[in-house]
Amino acid sequence: DADVTQTPRNRITKTGKRIMLECSQTKGHDRMYWYRQDPGLGLRLIYYSFDVKDINKGEISDGYSVSRQAQAKFSLSLESAIPNQTALYFCATSDPGTQETQYFGPGTRLLVL
């Protein structure tokens, strides 16, 4: 089984809808991250969390919110989706013990119409 899972893997939604992307991990890592990937722009950090009580904004947090329900779960919400949020979204985990190597989930392809 994969160490980092994301659901759904693909999602089509309409402008204005609220959606949630979920991430679960079995690696036992404390640190979790959400990124988005756009063609030609690489990966950009949306939010990150170092433990259940610690949530931090990344470089592009506007229009997004997150919830760290447990050490193993980190959800990303789009409160009112807009077309320029169409992207590939990745969840990642890391741990100081691995010198912060980030391990990524399989990604969620989101299309906002």
Next chain:
Amino acid sequence: AQKVTQAQTEISVVEKEDVTLDCVYETRDTTYYLFWYKQPPSGELVFLIRRNSFDEQNEISGRYSWNFQKSTSSFNFTITASQVVDSAVYFCALREENRDDKIIFGKGTRLHILP
């Protein structure tokens, strides 16, 4: 400020040729980590290697090798005897020791291995 530059946007080589993917980074920190990730057509991001700033030894893993040179701030990746399965986008990334939040990714190099 941190920065990672992958100047090669796209490369095509014929199978069995060797190919080198360039990565140049900028940092003011003396302690940092460099990474390479592979993104095959299926879309997932696969961790390939991590290098610490204080360890300049080059590394070889099968057909993959990495050349880390602090003097030129480069961390280049070479695939020897390329195969079609190596076709992917490859990302170089940098994290500074004291920046808990930030891994900075380059924009990636798309590698096509032609049969």
